[in-house]
Amino acid sequence: MTSSRISRIIATGSYLPERVMLNADLEAMVETTDAWIQERTGIKQRHIIADDQVTSDLAVAAAKQAIARAGLTPNDIDLVLVATTTPDKIFPSTATIVQRELGITNSCPAFDLQAVCTGFVYALSVADQFIKTGMVKRTLVIGAESLSRITNWSDRSNCILWGDGAGAVILEAVAQQDGQPVKSGIIATHIHADGQYEQLLHVPSGPSRVAQTDDVAERTMTMKGNEVFKVAVxxxxxxxxxxLAKNQIDASELDWLVPHQANLRIIKATGKKLGLDDSQVVVTVDQHGNTSSASIPLALDQAITDGRIRRGQLMLLEAFGGGFTWGSALIRY
Known part of the structure; x- marks a missing residue:
């Protein structure tokens, strides 16, 4: 029997900015109410990045926590991947800035990946391939966002949703005997995209567009919420x-669903279709809002550190984002 390499999560980390924006704060900004926001989204509050912070600051804080928990040094990392929609700069990549700030001096590859809310799952899938092919031993995968910087705070249907933060995981290669069940590690990832839905959720402007304007609506997120909701569910x-079908696993075998934290109604609908009890679904949207690529690693870190998710348990990570993009990761923690 031969052995191969699989990716195992050895540590997680997270960071949320200090400033908390309550629904009551939004009531003073736009025509909305705390009750309406909670009823429609499940969100009670969100964290907002400080004026003197950028996305890499959030990413670095989450990464440092993960590295410390793993008992590693920065130079033990062989690959840095940052999933983000809100990079520090057009270039260089936020990942190279994080690499520098962490003190990683081993010249390992570092790059960003952009798939909006599915970004972390995409990055996890890419990191898993690097490990499986033997190119790297350990990867640092971060989802980090400063969505408040691209939010139109006068758009009452939209501004209630978004929050800032970062989550990180460290994957490490472990030997797996071919034909044997995975005792701990990433079993499979599945990622998809369909660009025909671009106009339903996007930021209209970008650096390659000739017709740049000073219109706030051109530089911030726009969303057709009802249409997005239907497609997402x-x-x-x-x-x-x-x-589950491709990996010959029944939904009853799942211990946890760790979904992208976009909307409580979407989260509950997905859990219900899988036949899972509410207690098996990790929910942080009420405290964090929608943090895009940061939402799954933030939720994962919370559930691992508070002891809910334990070694040997089977979890499904899934996300849906602008593009549209969507994906999943089936993991035996």
Whole structure:
């Protein structure tokens, strides 16, 4: 029997900015109410980046926590991946800035990956391939966002959703005997995209557009919420079914669902379709809002550090984001 390499999560970390914005604060900014926001989204509060912070600051803080918990030094990392929609600069990549700030001097590759809310799952899938092919031994995978910087705070249907933060995981290569069940590690990832839905959720402007304007709406997120909601619910159900079927696993075998934290109604609908009890679904959207690529690693870190998710348990990570993009990761923690 031969052995191969699989990716095992050895540590997680997270960081949330100090400033907390309550729904009551939004009531003073736009025509909305705390009750309406909670009823429609499940969100009670979100964290907002400080004026003197940038996305890399959040990413570095989460990464430092993960590295410390793993008992590693920065130069033990062989690859840095940062999933973000809100990079510090057009270039260089936020990942290279994080690499520098962490003191990683071993010249390992570092790059950003942009798939909006599915970004962390995409990055996890890419990191897993690097490990499986033997190119690296340990990867640092971060989801980090400063969504408040691209939020139109006068758009009452949109500004209530977003929050800032960062989450990180460290993956390490472990030997796996071929044909044997995975005792701990990433079993499979599945990622998809369909660009025809671009206009339903996007930021209209970008550095390559000639017709740049000073219009706030051109530089901030716009979303057709009802249409996005319908596609998201159906797509997340489909990716969950696909993941379980392709890996010959029944939904009853799942211990945890760790979904992208976009909307409590979407999260509950997905859990219900999988036949999971509410107690098996990790929910942080009420405290964090939608933090895009940071939402899954933030939720994962919280559930691991508070002792809910334990070694040997089976969890499904899934996300849906602008593009549209969507994906999943089936992991035996």
């Amino acid at each position: 159906n797509t997340l159900s489909r990716i969950a079914t696909e993941t």
